[in-house]
Amino acid sequence: MWFNLSICVIFFIYLLVVSILLMISGLYLMMNNMVIFFEWELISMNSMSFVMTILMDWMSLLFVSVVFLISSMVILYSKSYMSGEINMNRFIILIILFVISMMFLIFSPNLVSILLGWDGLGLVSYCLVIFYQNVKSYNSGMVTILMNRIGDVMILMGIVWMFNFGGWNYIYLIDLFKVDYLMMIVGVFIVMAAMTKSAQIPFSSWLPAAMAAPTPISALVHSSTLVTAGVYLLIRFSSLLEFTFIFSLLLLISSLTMFMAGISALVEFDLKKIIALSTLSQLGLMMVILSLGLMNLAYFHMLSHAFFKALLFMCAGSVIHMVGDNQDIRYIGNIVNFSPLTSLCMNVSNLALCGFPFMAGFYSKDLILEMFMMMNFNLLIFILLFISTGLTVSYSIRLLYYSFFYDFNMYSYFSINEEWLMLFSMMMLMILSVIGGSLLSWFILLTPLMVYLTFHMKMLVVYVIMSGLLFMLFILNLSVKVRYYKLKFYGLNMFNNYMWNLSSLSLFGLNNYFLIYGFNSLKVLDFGWSEYLLGQGVFMNLKNLGVFNQFIQYNFLKIFLMIFMMYIFMIMVFMVF
Known part of the structure; x- marks a missing residue:
């Protein structure tokens, strides 16, 4: 118990102090209109180098400070809330991994390192959703990770498409985005990825399902980490996409998401799901204001929403x-x-x-x-x-x-x-x-x-x-x-x-026909004709042939003479014709 308490207090103090320092640094960069850009060369061979890039501006530093602040409060809160948990250390480590994945996403001007944080968020969120290890948790975790895999694939397709431009640092290509229509394809992939992570229609059903996670995790996920990752990514790419048809379509989808979440919360009786649907409504509002081209306002609402x-x-x-x-x-x-x-x-x-x-x-x-x-x-x-x-x-x-x-x-x-x-x-x-x-x-x-x-x-x-x-x-x-x-x-x-039946469409709506066809093929083929012709059919034929052979073996001379006479008769018939 004291060991767990000491871990919680150490992480709480550490994250709180780092949060305050990051907030002061972000305000300093903002006041002086500065951006810090790190490049760390990992490997260099045969005129090819692998470089880790880190972008620090007021936006990334303020966001990370808010993430650290809320994470510190969540860790301290978890000590009391999860006091009966045997695997408390595992729980705290998963929270720290979650925060580290979010840091990768926030500080990265590079699509590859963004994918590391993006995939890390998806994987750690799956581990946290199934933390209680029951059937409901497993089902919810599977829905969560499969929905998020769509976004991962979109980021991967964006990485592949950026091969055409000789690098993955999108921060260098912002001006190119505005004049090259081919880069709009990357924008489409980014919007699709953000829609999956921020649970816009038709990917909304995983957000209430993820309530199977412990409540401290829900506080962290729904305030500043997982669901806001898509909004933050679109804020970074907003200069590419503003005043385009993609954002006009996103405006309609996010408005419908807001409306759907509000209506659904009015008929829900699960305490955590009502709050999850309110998060979905606020995510729709952030997407709406992003679609209108007001990047700073979306960022402002994202941070203020995280606190309450x-x-x-x-x-x-x-x-x-x-x-x-x-x-x-x-x-x-x-x-x-x-x-x-x-x-x-x-x-x-x-x-x-x-x-x-x-x-x-x-x-x-x-x-x-x-x-x-x-x-x-x-x-x-x-x-x-x-x-x-x-x-x-x-x-x-x-x-x-x-x-x-x-x-x-x-x-x-x-x-x-x-x-x-x-x-x-x-x-x-x-x-x-x-x-x-x-x-x-x-x-x-x-x-x-x-x-x-x-x-x-x-x-x-x-x-x-x-x-x-x-x-x-x-x-x-x-x-x-x-x-x-x-x-x-x-x-x-x-x-x-x-x-609006999105929960059913996400689950049985996608796999219902495959399950029906699989059942029918099992019934007709495996348990039907293939059983009749192959399994039991071959067995019965071999059995009948064995019985006939045994019958021949038991009737020695008479059967052999009869077969011999039939053989002679057939030879004579063929000779005549």
Whole structure:
């Protein structure tokens, strides 16, 4: 126990100190408009050299500092949350490998080293999803890694295509990207890879399935590491792809992803899956703003989202821990009276997620929606974006109502207590969820953005938030009537619960026909004609021939004379003709 505690504390202190140093370095580079570029020659032979390149600018350093900060909090939180785990050292090592893979991805201006981090994230995420080693974990892990393999293949195809340009350092070829249409093929591969890792339609089903991982891992994955890898990669390649048809298509797909995630979260009862679907909605928002060409805003929202989403998952893990590992929000209820500090952190993170004024999420979400309103885009994207924003408020209020303010619905025997290590991590992230948005806006948006809107357009964000709140309160007050009509809307609920049937399409939708054809071939061929003609058929023929041969052997002279006479008769017949 003390050995595990010492490992957790050592990694916590180390990651926290390095995070602070990296943040100071990033701010220094930003203020001085500097970029540090390392080239480390690994092998040189026959006029050919293998070089490891590292790109350090304000964007990569700030992102790595946020990753380290959240990882340190997650490791400290895990000491208390995973206290009964036998393989605690293995768990901590997997977290460190996860962070190292993310570092490879962030610091790399080279597609090959990006692939190392990209593949490392996929492999370590598989190991973490199957950490509890049961059937559900194995199925979820397989869905996760197979979906991510599509993105790996796209990165590999991009590497192969960049053979035509004599190198894989895309940072050297940014200007070439804009004039050479052949490089657009690399852009298509990068967009496809980012869609798989950031779970956009039709690759969305793996994100809720990955909730089989331990809750601290979910806090790390959904805030700053795995799912934001695709967004970060597109930020790096945005100068290649902005104002192209690929980004226009991505704009539609990501808007639909936002809407689908919001609708699905409204009918979900699993605590962790609701928060996972909220992550999917926010990833859709990041992709939308990237598709509009606003790279800095997407980066700003990605960092501010990391703080309150990590806190939201930690609060969910604390609640699950307290109520005997139960994740169904219908069987929790009234937690606010038993654990006030956890309830405080959960409410703060939910308000930040909803975009409540002057919380972390407000500064990025409000600015994103206002910048979108100043652009010339069609009504469909406008409606999807604002309805999805309202749905964020709706499912957040529903989650809080069922978990914290609803009637007490737990078992008769329960023991609710708040552990100080978990509370310390949650309180640190709660402070960042309150002040992190304003700090990041001062750091990243050095030049004030001019937003010129009419009064009602300026207040439209507030109108949407209030309408989402009123809609959810109206639904909750009419819960009796909703139960009465539940059977009537059962099909629609199932359609949304399965994420517009994407879960089914990803699993049985792809392999159902192969399984059916395999079963039919087994039944018709292996157990049918091939059994009749080959297996049992050959055996029966040999058996009959053996019986006939034995019959001949038992009837010596008479049979031989008869065969001899038949032989003579056949010779005479042939001689006559």
